[in-house]
Amino acid sequence: MYSDEYLIPEWRSAPKKAIREGVGEGLLRIGAEHKDVIVLTADLAGSTKVRAFAQEHPERFFDTGVAEQNMAGVGAGLAFEGYVPYMASYATFSPGRNWEQIRVSIVLSQANVKIIGSHSGVSSGKNGPSHQGTEDIALMRVLPRMVVLCPTDANQCVEAIEAAYYHDGPVYIRTCRPDTPNFTKPGKLEIGKAYKYREGKDLTILACGIQVWDSLMVAEELVKQGIECEVINVSSIKPLDEMTILASVEKTRKVVTVEDHQIVGGLGGAIAELLSEKLPTRLKRIGIQDRFGLSGEWGEVYQQVGLDRASLKKAVIDYLHE
Incomplete structure (x- = not known):
């Protein structure tokens, strides 16, 4: 798993x-x-x-x-x-x-x-x-x-x-x-490589940065609802590991990206470009929704922009039920 x-x-x-x-x-x-x-x-x-x-x-x-x-x-x-x-x-x-x-x-x-x-x-x-x-x-x-x-x-x-x-x-x-x-084993980052941290069959979650750990936590919670998520760390955003990403999306046919960045031009944009050319799939981009952040404790700001774990879980469930 x-x-x-x-x-x-x-x-x-x-x-x-x-x-x-x-x-x-x-x-x-x-x-x-x-x-x-x-x-x-x-x-x-x-x-x-x-x-x-x-x-x-x-x-x-x-x-x-x-x-x-x-x-x-x-x-x-x-x-x-x-x-x-x-x-x-x-x-x-x-x-x-x-x-x-x-x-x-x-x-x-x-x-x-x-x-x-x-x-x-x-x-x-x-x-x-x-x-x-x-x-x-x-x-x-x-x-x-x-x-x-x-x-x-x-x-x-x-x-x-x-x-x-x-x-x-x-x-x-x-x-x-x-x-x-600080949850990964040392020596595990290569340019052009993505890392599958969790196997799943219902949904692919592609995340980068600190959103990867949150995505793993959400995946654990969704198991209780019978949803098995595949979680992939896209630490190399350019170049992308197209083989790993496409293989996962081809299996699940549902994909969500998660990033602490504007949804325009970031990881979600890179994945949208890849899928539109090689494997057209409905994509949900989770990130900063065309706005600026606010000043406060980072957990509070995450709640304000919808990047906290509860908001991430809700966004995934809503996407699956669309």
Whole structure:
């Protein structure tokens, strides 16, 4: 029923840890082994969790100040000189504020720059809508040959940082603020691969980020109503693992996407594009419904936008009964 290959044995009661913590751990791991790794930030070393790298390797850390456009240009220049720069800020500012510089200075030339967008989605809670990055997947997915990764927990985030290093070209890694269950086994994230965490026959749930664990919890609750959900972690949003996704949807013929992002242009959009071309299927997209978030505790904001577990369960049941 559940995957022993990918989930830790005690996954239901897994200790909590912020996904962004995996950024610092991953950078320390690859930074110790690869001297070409350089880290940039725009006055956010603490909250993006790159400070540990700065303390360990101060000669390879640069804070550009609140100048995200300049940070992108510096990153591109370092890449052209043979370094592998990772640049970290809030997703609402990078890629939000510096998208044009990312497009021209990095992506157009396929500069080997890795971009970390922290505090994504409305899960950043009290930071409010100005700092809640809910459009970043769309902004990055549209760029040619940009890889887009959305790890589901801190363990996967460590692997995303490492996978990005070994990919020659721009990579975007999406992280978020709150402490959430750290429930996957280490070493389980590859570019272009999705992960089936639960087998089911009635519905496919495709989720990314912290919504994967919530989807597993909802799937457990729906079993009591005789509904067997297949839950797949789409941690690689671009490129998609088309084979895994299509095989599941072909089996269930019903599919729901779940993400802390606008339903336009994010994971739901990517799946809609895939299914419309290769396996036309009625799709329900669950995410931010063409609105901004509000300021508050992230659980409260999730209730306001319909991303809490109760709302997710209701949306799935309503979809199945349509």
